[in-house]
Amino acid sequence: MSTTMTFKCPCCGGYLEFDPAQQKFKCLYCGQVLSQSDLIEESEKREAEAEAAQEEQTRSFTDKKLRGYHCQMCGAEIVTEETTAATRCYFCHSPVVLHDRLDDEFRPDGVIPFQLDKETAEKTFMDYISKKKFVDRGFFNGAQLEMFSGVYYPWWYADIEGEGVFSGEGTRSSVMTTATHIITTTRVFSVERKGRLSFRNMARKALMKADGKLSDGIHPYDVSAVKPYASGYLSGFLAEMRDVPEAGAKEEMIREAQNYAASMMKGNHSFNSLSGSASFTPTQVKTRYVLLPAWVLTYKGGKDGAPYYYMMNGQTGRVCGKLPIDKKRVLATALGVGLAVFLLLCGGGAFIW
Numbered sequence: 001m002s003t004t005m006t007f008k009c010p011c012c013g014g015y016l017e018f019d020p021a022q023q024k025f026k027c028l029y030c031g032q033v034l035s036q037s038d039l040i041e042e043s044e045k046r047e048a049e050a051e052a053a054q055e056e057q058t059r060s061f062t063d064k065k066l067r068g069y070h071c072q073m074c075g076a077e078i079v080t081e082e083t084t085a086a087t088r089c090y091f092c093h094s095p096v097v098l099h100d101r102l103d104d105e106f107r108p109d110g111v112i113p114f115q116l117d118k119e120t121a122e123k124t125f126m127d128y129i130s131k132k133k134f135v136d137r138g139f140f141n142g143a144q145l146e147m148f149s150g151v152y153y154p155w156w157y158a159d160i161e162g163e164g165v166f167s168g169e170g171t172r173s174s175v176m177t178t179a180t181h182i183i184t185t186t187r188v189f190s191v192e193r194k195g196r197l198s199f200r201n202m203a204r205k206a207l208m209k210a211d212g213k214l215s216d217g218i219h220p221y222d223v224s225a226v227k228p229y230a231s232g233y234l235s236g237f238l239a240e241m242r243d244v245p246e247a248g249a250k251e252e253m254i255r256e257a258q259n260y261a262a263s264m265m266k267g268n269h270s271f272n273s274l275s276g277s278a279s280f281t282p283t284q285v286k287t288r289y290v291l292l293p294a295w296v297l298t299y300k301g302g303k304d305g306a307p308y309y310y311m312m313n314g315q316t317g318r319v320c321g322k323l324p325i326d327k328k329r330v331l332a333t334a335l336g337v338g339l340a341v342f343l344l345l346c347g348g349g350a351f352i353w
């Protein structure tokens, strides 16, 4: 059995949730609002308590893979997936943060708290699907808004600095026409380029099961708003812990930086042709593990029961969705769209349709 945290109201004992509209804790029973400094203080207190409780248990009981938890409000056992880090009790619906999944090496460095609340997410979604001409009207009804969840997803970020070197050959040709000849002169230059390059805020998803295309679609996030991690931000939301190790993510981001560096060093020149090889050696790599907010709607639709998804960036409102397309509507409009059953539709307010 592992340790859980529930944030309780000091006035009535009800549970506290993070409220995106006020950026504060809110009690759903008595309406009490606690400040952000209370939130951080309370987070530290709860984390210390959870840690003490954990130390009392033998190490074998705190295996991160163990799935059972007890709700502090009603005592019910909560069963979760291996990567769940915050959820709700099935019985009393109180928000639960699974402390042991976010401690030690799994403690996030930062979090972007939700800025947009559920109401805004629902409204944006309704606007979004009403503007999509080819979306199957029958696919969605109001009741499904119930399934809208606010989820914190784990991401790796990296800042990479390093030295780029290019070595190769460039050519410049000129053509001269005389009465009897056309003379082409080609001059060949040896080209050496060298420079310090830095890449900021490169991002990689840190949860394997997360849909990469969909979550890339709601990027970017404004990372200047990243706050130091405090567990209180998670109260009332779902959260996933990372299952992608730092080393793997780091390696991929370095490779990506190397590709960018190579194309930068081979580009932007005044030769007619330039060939050669570029290399990039990182001198400093800083990684951060950050939780990012997203409103997510998963809906099983169509005759085959295939899942459709809709995601909204919980900070900026950028949306991305995979929605069922009504084939008849597409045909009736006689556009060369083809018989796509669904399309991936992303955008930051300016939609294609």
Ligand SMILES: [Zn+2]
Binding pocket: 009, 010, 011, 012, 013, 014, 027, 028, 029, 030, 031, 032
């Ligand atoms: Zn209260």
Ligand SMILES: [Zn+2]
Binding pocket: 071, 072, 073, 074, 075, 076, 089, 090, 091, 092, 093, 094
């Ligand atoms: Zn409960």
